[in-house]
Amino acid sequence: MTVSNDTYPSRVEHDAQILPRTDPVVYGTSGPLTPTQLAEYDANGYCFLESFLSEEEVTVLRLELESLRTAERVRQSEISITEPASGAIRSIFAVQTVSDAFASLAADQRILGMVRQILGSDVYIHQSRLNLKPGFVGKEFYWHSDFETWHAEDGMPAMRAVSCSVALTDNHEFNGPLMLMPGSHRHFVQCAGRTPEDHFLTSLKKQEYGVPSCEQLEWLTAQCGIAVPKGPAGSIILFDCNVMHGSNSNITPYPRSNAFFVYNSIENTLEEPFSANGQRPWYLASRAPEVITPKDFRSTCGNLMRTPQYA
Amino acid sequence: MTVSNDTYPSRVEHDAQILPRTDPVVYGTSGPLTPTQLAEYDANGYCFLESFLSEEEVTVLRLELESLRTAERVRQSEISITEPASGAIRSIFAVQTVSDAFASLAADQRILGMVRQILGSDVYIHQSRLNLKPGFVGKEFYWHSDFETWHAEDGMPAMRAVSCSVALTDNHEFNGPLMLMPGSHRHFVQCAGRTPEDHFLTSLKKQEYGVPSCEQLEWLTAQCGIAVPKGPAGSIILFDCNVMHGSNSNITPYPRSNAFFVYNSIENTLEEPFSANGQRPWYLASRAPEVITPKDFRSTCGNLMRTPQYA
Numbered sequence: 001m002t003v004s005n006d007t008y009p010s011r012v013e014h015d016a017q018i019l020p021r022t023d024p025v026v027y028g029t030s031g032p033l034t035p036t037q038l039a040e041y042d043a044n045g046y047c048f049l050e051s052f053l054s055e056e057e058v059t060v061l062r063l064e065l066e067s068l069r070t071a072e073r074v075r076q077s078e079i080s081i082t083e084p085a086s087g088a089i090r091s092i093f094a095v096q097t098v099s100d101a102f103a104s105l106a107a108d109q110r111i112l113g114m115v116r117q118i119l120g121s122d123v124y125i126h127q128s129r130l131n132l133k134p135g136f137v138g139k140e141f142y143w144h145s146d147f148e149t150w151h152a153e154d155g156m157p158a159m160r161a162v163s164c165s166v167a168l169t170d171n172h173e174f175n176g177p178l179m180l181m182p183g184s185h186r187h188f189v190q191c192a193g194r195t196p197e198d199h200f201l202t203s204l205k206k207q208e209y210g211v212p213s214c215e216q217l218e219w220l221t222a223q224c225g226i227a228v229p230k231g232p233a234g235s236i237i238l239f240d241c242n243v244m245h246g247s248n249s250n251i252t253p254y255p256r257s258n259a260f261f262v263y264n265s266i267e268n269t270l271e272e273p274f275s276a277n278g279q280r281p282w283y284l285a286s287r288a289p290e291v292i293t294p295k296d297f298r299s300t301c302g303n304l305m306r307t308p309q310y311a
Numbered sequence: 312m313t314v315s316n317d318t319y320p321s322r323v324e325h326d327a328q329i330l331p332r333t334d335p336v337v338y339g340t341s342g343p344l345t346p347t348q349l350a351e352y353d354a355n356g357y358c359f360l361e362s363f364l365s366e367e368e369v370t371v372l373r374l375e376l377e378s379l380r381t382a383e384r385v386r387q388s389e390i391s392i393t394e395p396a397s398g399a400i401r402s403i404f405a406v407q408t409v410s411d412a413f414a415s416l417a418a419d420q421r422i423l424g425m426v427r428q429i430l431g432s433d434v435y436i437h438q439s440r441l442n443l444k445p446g447f448v449g450k451e452f453y454w455h456s457d458f459e460t461w462h463a464e465d466g467m468p469a470m471r472a473v474s475c476s477v478a479l480t481d482n483h484e485f486n487g488p489l490m491l492m493p494g495s496h497r498h499f500v501q502c503a504g505r506t507p508e509d510h511f512l513t514s515l516k517k518q519e520y521g522v523p524s525c526e527q528l529e530w531l532t533a534q535c536g537i538a539v540p541k542g543p544a545g546s547i548i549l550f551d552c553n554v555m556h557g558s559n560s561n562i563t564p565y566p567r568s569n570a571f572f573v574y575n576s577i578e579n580t581l582e583e584p585f586s587a588n589g590q591r592p593w594y595l596a597s598r599a600p601e602v603i604t605p606k607d608f609r610s611t612c613g614n615l616m617r618t619p620q621y622a
Binding site (some may be wrong): 136140142143172173176179214217221226228250252253277 | 446483531537557564
């Protein structure tokens, strides 16, 4: 299936190109991000906020993470993805549907304020997940633009979505931290190869389609370089849907876990996929957009920490 | 095969322990390393010397590397090891036997001076190799102590060997740099599992024996932490034969190449393997020790650079 007036065609038969971005990066103006931070986001396609959450908030999230990791109802669910080799849980999708704590974090008013400032509208959650990169055997995530997949396989029309990655463990240089190419969000990297049927069944374990070529990555790296934000648990990265990113493997004993929420503008809801037959499941791409109402995650945590459960 | 009076028994059936090192780390005194550097080596098990070689020397080595990488006589030889997935050359062993330039580097008087200072004797090359970790698909090397293998599989009696890793490309935090656990050389980590026959045929592609357990690595990391020396091409790391080290994968476009020479004391030549049947091939463990005579690699390079070939 090909859409003739597609601004960002991908999964092309041959001769994949790098096209300029035609959408804005920042849609709004006022909000909690300073003009400098907003300009940085515009230029680099991401903004790193060290120690954004308090230790108390991190404690609540880590306890919740451990509880989800071992919950049989979660392990058995289609929302859980396991490591090919070890069988350990690698990701839990749609985490806000199985956890009140992560649902409250996703709606945190501080995060939402920044996201709405960037996107200039109300927002909903397009996708969310917990990533659990275990120690010793954590595998790499190869370079990709999220938007390429969301556009081609989910029908996201424009580049008007922001991802928020919340570090639940310390990000060191050596435990497979997120690598981003600053400024790469200005370029749409077409990927070669038709999307196979039910691609999501294999793509979450090993990427084969929607993967940039070595030549494209060399060109982008020469333009943009590679940045590796590092910081303690509770740090967050806001990044544009089209920034090129990936991570190396992790043989250290330190696991790397993060919660990842994708906020899409309510004015950018999904259409039919631009380069795939059929739609991906609900937990990868929401087609029931609900505008998020801000919550006060910090006080939720404060209250929780005073209950016997967390004492 | 088990040796009853073995100071460092490994490949044990069960209940692998961490034993104290009984050998010195530094055997000599005077030489080019300052007292501070020598004390650092003694404490950490390694010493990082940034930009040790000149740009001219690096240029000569990189041209030689490219020439070896594509030489059919090298590709076809048993001394070359390829990546399991891509077939690209991952390592070339005994590199001083196929390259005058690397033979001259191995005998460099500046390096030899430091090595002899640490080992307190004449030395010979136990093993050498070029490591070519390619961009995009470079795989991890899991944690290991070299001495564990050289003792168990090659019969190296004592911890009296120094490795010198010469960076032929820039070492960034993101292209799979060498990670070391400072101080881990004081602990001998027994590994579980009998060594299979002809283990070297598979172990160079994927480690399964001679591998520390997760519990041992967690204990060591808690004691030692993880250090990641980074620097431009031409930097060198001298490290003790028993320091725990490894590296993550490399999905970046930047390859990571280094030359690696293992200098063993002439008073520590190989016996029969302590925990394996049979000996490994000559290119992995030399049984024909020849004391190295110092050479002036810098002037060799200077002379070379003035020939038409390098103009």
